[in-house]
Amino acid sequence: MAPTPSSKSTPHISTPLFKSNQTHQVKTPQSRNRLNFNLCKPSPNPSSAAAMKENNSVPAEHPVEVIGRIRDHPDEKKKPVSVSVSALQTNPDGKSLRVKTDIGYRDFSLDGISLSEEEGLDEFYKKFVQSRILGVKLGDKCTIMMYGPTGAGKSHTMFGCAKQPGIVYRSLKDILGEGEELSEGNGEKLGPGTFVQVTVLEIYNEEIYDLLPTNTNGGGSNFGWPKGGSASKVRLEVMGKKAKNATYIAGYDAIKISKEIQKVEKRRIVKSTLCNERSSRSHCMIILDVPTVGGRLMLVDMAGSENIEQAGQIGFEAKMQTAKINQGNIALKRVVESIANGDSHVPFRDSKLTMLLQDSFEDDKSKILMILCASPDPKELHKTISTLEYGAKAKCIIRGPHTPTKEKGLEDTSSAAILGTRIAAMDQFICKLQMENKLREKELLKKEEEISALRAKLTFSSDLDKKIQECQKKANEHFEMERKMENILFQQQQQVEMLRQRLMEIESEVCQPRVGGGSLDIEGSNFARKLLETYSEDPGMVKSMDLDKSYDLDVGKRDVIMVYKAGNPENHSVVGLDIRKNSIFEEDNDIFVPSFPSKLCLSTVFEEEEEDSVDDKEQFLDEEVQKEVIEEKKVVCSSSVDIESNPTNIFYGDSFAEPPQVVVASPDISSKKQEKVEDMQDTSASRQLRIQNIFTLCGNYRELSQHCLTPMPERKLSEDLSASDNLAGNYLTPVGPKKVKTLSFENTMDLKENHNPLGEKNGDLDVYVKWEASRDNPGKLITTLKVAKESTLADLRKLIEIYMGADNQSFTFTFLGLEDPSGAPVAKEKEATMQVSKLPICNNQLRGHLACLRPSKGIQRDGHHHLPLSPLENKLPITPLPTISKKTNYCSPELPERLNSTPFVTLRRH
């Protein structure tokens, strides 16, 4: 039987090359100095164990040292740019490794970490391995095993490459030296320093093979390979914890032995897998004995701990192979766990690998250096984590102090001490786990907070989304509405255009001289129809203008302006003005209406109390007609009619020589039904008037002016002025119980579209302020003021007072009203409620409202009726001051500051 490297029967041990005085005591694995895990159960009481630990001052020993070796990134291109983003990070202590995953990170505490990027094999060896190798040289036992997934760099670290020799060759060199020979003091050479025996085994498919070329006898030392080089591997049996009849090579020469091992390395079974092109399919064990000192070094390069699917093994045999490789790994894992847990039974015999490694774990003098190889590739992270977990477990293995004793009692004490130590170590481990747990809990809380914050943000953003959607919807609705409005506008524009065209047609029709009569024929006119429709459509209209077409042609029928007298539309009497016959008539609606259908004539409807007096009616009608015509339709007539003398008369203009006149209803219509109208002019004039009314009511002055065949002779300014003077002087002059109704017609040539006959620009009103005319004074014009449309008499008073300044005179406004047709004084209290726009309209050239001031009696001096303001008034020129330019004639005559800022106040000086 071939001796194992540690066997006492090793022939080389008694080699004469060794010093004579050297004692070669070879310890076998059966030595008593091994862990005796199954002697007793762990104490359930940790405190008693701690007490025992206290009594036993010998410190606990960790026989397994774990070093992490992180290889280079397999793909340079995928290598992270900075270390901080790498999945594996070394903590500053250099002994713990942080593994970062998507859900967090884990720290693994080891005895050392080495990054191959930073430390080559040389540095790594010197840092973590060399000291142990030197211990072996002195007689220590050490097992260095490479553990990790396939492709993680186990074989690379163990054997190295051409540029960097691995642990095997460096160890040989360190133990044997570089061929130097020992010499005695006298210089005589004694030969090489250290003698070693090397056995190389392979565990493949749960079989042990001798990787060294075996001699025919089996076992023993063997250098050189059989001729032909096709030496087959010899399968070995396990005897105890050793391989039976394993061949070894022995010697002093590191180089020679290294070369032999290099050859052996190539004999290993390798196979290309998905994980590694040259994946070791077997565990390789190099056992180097230093028999002279009893030192032993076991170098184990384990096969990759991959799973079958990942290795891409197909077929039953391949799968079996992978399974068997894993069997060794799994068995080793179980052994480590069992020892760490202090199990009574350690399953060494589960695999050939663990059988051969049993001594390494059990021998008290044996130390294990577990090198965990890992890849920084994020894809391999789960394997890295399981490898590190395995290493962390191995690190927990503790060994009690060796107490060689034969007495049972002492042995029990020793066992108890060991157990106590183990329990303390486990407590420590548990503490560490608890700490880690707490940290993780904190991390978890932090993450949860982050998640809730994110959720809140998400809710907020979803709310925002909803609001945005609502806004979008509203915007769409608006857009839709806008589109509809545009359509409507377009239709209306078309309608207007159509009307315009029709109007032009009518204009041309009207412009054609009529044969056999002066009356204008607008029968069949679309425009007229439209007009009728438009007016009849509006139910709320108080005043309407209808044009009777058929009536116009029927001789004997009447052209009328009709005035509805009664307030009740169901039962009203109608006052009609027969244009053709120039008569006024009144009929009950039931009599009148059938003969005058609603669309027969131009009509004006008034709401009025039936019981009112004739005068009131007259006045009211006058006012309403005037107001309505002026304010709404802007028709201004210039002619005065003495209603008293002929209250029922309706005056028409004298063809074009005189401006056409609007009809003013008689105040005493009820008593003079169908009375003839005197001074009736020709029918063409009446037609002209009606057409004019149509146009003016439509607000289309331009067409009206164009309609005129003969240009209207411009009224002389003097006429206007005289009219103005007349108005200024006699507007309120009483002429008996009835008042003079004055309406002025403007020259139609001057009429323009959108023209404001009252000169109301930007909502301002022109007010002509003058004194009331009396016998003594002619009623001079004081000034013209410009006030806001909604200004009251009180406002006007302020302005007038400011204007008057030092020559301020007390006055009252007179107002043409029902109470006093001659111009009743307006009480000062009422001034605040009465609007300037209600003042009568002055028809002078400049147009505007007339404010007639009546001087207060109290201010008359010396019994004479002085003209108020006469000194100042006389100074003020009527014509615009030459110093004030036409453009800037709107000035504020030294107003107090507070009034200067008054928005509605603008004075115009004349």
Ligand SMILES: Nc1ncnc2c1ncn2[C@@H]1O[C@H](COP(=O)(O)OP(=O)(O)OP(=O)(O)O)[C@@H](O)[C@H]1O
């Ligand atoms: N630190 C490193 N630096 C450079 N290359 C390395 C390193 N580690 C491993 N390699 C290379 O990676 C490949 C696989 O390495 P190796 O064979 O050592 O892996 P392994 O863990 O032994 O795999 P298996 O268990 O399959 O045998 C080899 O080509 C090797 O040269």
